[in-house]
Amino acid sequence: MGFTMGLNLLLLVAMVATNILSLYHLSTTMISTKPITNPNPPVPDHLLRQLQTIRATINHLTRLQPNPSVQTTASNIPSDLLLYTQLSPIASACRHHPDLLHQYMNYTPFSVCPQLSSAAAEPLILRGCHPLPRRRCFSPTPSKLPSSLPTNPFSPVPENAILWSNYKCKTFDCLNPDLGFDLKKEKLKFLSYKTDLDLPISQLTDIVKKSKNVLRIALDIGGGTGTFAAQMKQENVTVITTTMSIGAPYNEAAALRGLIPLHVPLQQRLPVFDGVLDLVRCGRAVNRWIPAQSLEFLLYDVDRVLRGGGYLWIDHFFSKSIDLDKIFSPLIGKLGYKKVKWAVGKKMDTSGVKNGEAYLTALLQKPVSR
Numbered sequence: 424m425g426f427t428m429g430l431n432l433l434l435l436v437a438m439v440a441t442n443i444l445s446l447y448h449l450s451t452t453m454i455s456t457k458p459i460t461n462p463n464p465p466v467p468d469h470l471l472r473q474l475q476t477i478r479a480t481i482n483h484l485t486r487l488q489p490n491p492s493v494q495t496t497a498s499n500i501p502s503d504l505l506l507y508t509q510l511s512p513i514a515s516a517c518r519h520h521p522d523l524l525h526q527y528m529n530y531t532p533f534s535v536c537p538q539l540s541s542a543a544a545e546p547l548i549l550r551g552c553h554p555l556p557r558r559r560c561f562s563p564t565p566s567k568l569p570s571s572l573p574t575n576p577f578s579p580v581p582e583n584a585i586l587w588s589n590y591k592c593k594t595f596d597c598l599n600p601d602l603g604f605d606l607k608k609e610k611l612k613f614l615s616y617k618t619d620l621d622l623p624i625s626q627l628t629d630i631v632k633k634s635k636n637v638l639r640i641a642l643d644i645g646g647g648t649g650t651f652a653a654q655m656k657q658e659n660v661t662v663i664t665t666t667m668s669i670g671a672p673y674n675e676a677a678a679l680r681g682l683i684p685l686h687v688p689l690q691q692r693l694p695v696f697d698g699v700l701d702l703v704r705c706g707r708a709v710n711r712w713i714p715a716q717s718l719e720f721l722l723y724d725v726d727r728v729l730r731g732g733g734y735l736w737i738d739h740f741f742s743k744s745i746d747l748d749k750i751f752s753p754l755i756g757k758l759g760y761k762k763v764k765w766a767v768g769k770k771m772d773t774s775g776v777k778n779g780e781a782y783l784t785a786l787l788q789k790p791v792s793r
Contacts, residue, residue, distance in 0.1 A: 504556065520550050553687075577680075627736070636701075705736070734763070
């Protein structure tokens with residue numbers, strides 16, 4: 424209440440100051456002895472600067488004004504959220520979604536995390552509230568442990584190791600087989616060459632060897648259930664997969680396959696140190712639906728984590744053909760990478776034909792030094 428009253432008082436003072444300055448300007452104009460030759464005399468620069476400063480102050484104070492529709496009194500803010508804000512900073516975007524943030528932090532400390540509160544995690548991350556605040560509750564686990572876990576990433580994954588209560592589907596059979604959960608189909612991916620848009624792993628490794636380079640560690644952005652990482656595991660290459668569990672257990676499936684999932688959205692800075700990776704692959708999650716400026720930041724973040732001589736693989740990026748020519752190709756070209764492979768082909772599904780879309784597959788090599 425005290426904060427609101429103080430804020431209103433400051434707004435009132437700012438408005439009064441604006442009126443006084445305006446009256447001052449009018450009065451000096453009226454008492455001038457010179458004849459008025461211009462019906463709209465210029466406003467003095469010093470007065471303009473003062474008015475702009477006051478206007479900026481009013482706008483700033485207005486933004487600080489609490490939204491009356493969102494009640495944020497201490498009585499209904501989760502206690503652990505209040506405690507955590509004293510220990511560690513929270514992403515600024517979290518403030519724009521207080522209802523979801525309160526839902527996520529609404530739990531009894533030292534007990535099992537409620538399903539309702541955990542359900543707010545994905546929506547918060549997608550809205551830029553990342554990393555999420557830490558919580559002092561126990562993540563629920565399945566009631567029965569699987570008798571064994573697969574050592575081969577293409578062996579069947581035990582369904583009872585997943586908390587299906589978080590999802591609409593309750594079995595893998597319920598999910599669309601094209602989403603990456605049919606491991607028989609996944610086992611065939613990245614191995615064959617059907618069109619110029621394909622880059623089989625055998626061709627990738629040959630290119631690297633011929634350039635007297637090496638592949639040891641890599642990152643797969645938007646890699647779903649981790650199939651690229653699974654195939655590269657056979658080549659003794661360690662691949663970390665960024666993935667979200669939107670509507671299906673992508674993170675859980677990747678982990679059960681013995682792979683490493685990172686629960687990171689596309690807009691988040693890659694949690695990898697500078698210049699340490701041999702390869703970064705951008706899968707089909709990276710496409711024209713990402714705003715051009717956001718994509719540019721993503722590509723330069725990829726550049727940050729790649730070592731000199733490392734590779735960027737843009738795999739089946741799709742957009743409208745005209746946008747690919749005028750927007751995305753020049754955007755990618757700004758990196759100044761060597762084009763090892765650059766293939767463009769028409770997207771022949773219903774959406775592709777209707778919207779005039781095309782695919783781009785590119786293998787680009789970062790300069791050894793800048």
